[in-house]
Amino acid sequence: MHSLLRTTLVGSLPKPTWLAEPEVLWAPWKLSGAELAEAQHDALHLAADAQAHAGLDIVVDGEQTRQHFVTTFIEHLGGVDFExxxxxxxxxxxxxxxxxxxGPVTRERPVFVDAARALRARTDRPVKWALPGxxxxxxxxxxxxxxxxxxLAWEFAxxxxEEARDLEAAGVDIxxxxxxxxxxFFDDVRNWGVKTLERAAEGLRxxxxxHICYGYGIKANTDWKATLGTEWRxxxxxxxxxxxxxxxxxxxxxxxxHVPVDLIALLAGKKxxxxxxxxxxxxxxxPEEVAATLRRALGFVAPDKLYPSTNCGMAPLPRGVAEAKAAALTEGARIVREELLAGKV
Structure with a gap:
């Protein structure tokens, strides 16, 4: 596998129609109990296969075992009342x-480890697993x-x-x-946000x-983005x-x-x-549009530290659209990779 411009998705992929209502963000499950668990693992396998078919280098779970990227994790914890x-x-x-x-928040057992093992067994590519921060x-x-x-943030961290260490032990690479x-919440980020994030990642090999984004393409987010002006800083x-x-x-x-691409320079030395x-x-x-975005980014990050990806998750999109976008990502990265190897970028 190549080491330059390794492609991956940020997070979610559309769920199959037999698992949840398509093109609906955070749609409830259509099944329950053992049937739901089996269907989720089937969907996980389909997501892995679709990413391999698209040529993605790093495979994600596509959130096929999660209704919501945050609350599905929280609902497995003690001290939280969902009623x-x-x-x-x-x-x-x-x-x-x-x-x-x-009450005191507790984690009595791993939440995503079984699903992570199932994904790890399905692919020989590196696996990335997302958790809420x-x-x-x-x-x-x-x-x-x-x-x-x-x-509460320190408790969640x-x-x-604990969950991240178990995911690592289950074969998750990222x-x-x-x-x-x-x-x-900029004041919180400065005062304790980054510190609690580092606590969540403590000791991982x-x-x-x-991942910090401007959200899915839902109305609340697009309305907010319309207020941010010509530059999102x-x-x-x-x-x-x-x-x-x-x-x-x-x-x-x-x-x-409207994110100025030169803000990447603030991350000097990071991937x-x-x-x-x-x-x-x-x-x-x-693919050429993807390539153009990557070329701009290469003005501020070294090629061996650039991972082409999506802006956010693709759960609300039609399945065919999501798969086509994944293929465009890999093809655009291939164009720039070849330019790099030929010394043209």
């Missing part, structure tokens, strides 16, 4: 009904016990570290932490990623801190966004996952 739900403001943008912390977790629930965002909240708050952190790879949104696929549109990028 007693409350409506809270998520990332200062939209309201959602979320579970409530009612501590700050994004506390922003996606109601707290009636700790009454301190920071204290400890639990995430653990990704999703932290879209880093683009919103595998590579670690933090939120990354200026977190990138200098992450450049000094123990996290190995930083994932950012790039294609069709960078550059979003070269827009997940907020069903229009499939051409």
């Amino acid at each position: 007693n739900r409350e409506t809270v403001r998520i990332r200062d943008r939209y309201d959602a009904s979320v579970p409530t912390v009612v 501590p700050m994004t977790m506390i922003d996606t629930l109601a707290d009636r016990y700790y009454h301190s965002r920071e204290e 400890r639990i995430l570290n 653990v990704q932490f999703d932290e879209p909240a880093f683009n919103v 595998c590579e670690t990623v933090v 939120q990354y200026e708050e977190s990138f200098p801190l992450l450049q000094q952190s123990t996290i190995d790879i930083v994932s950012l949104e790039c294609h069709n966004s 960078v996952m550059v979003g070269a696929i827009d997940v907020a549109t069903e229009t499939v990028e051409t």
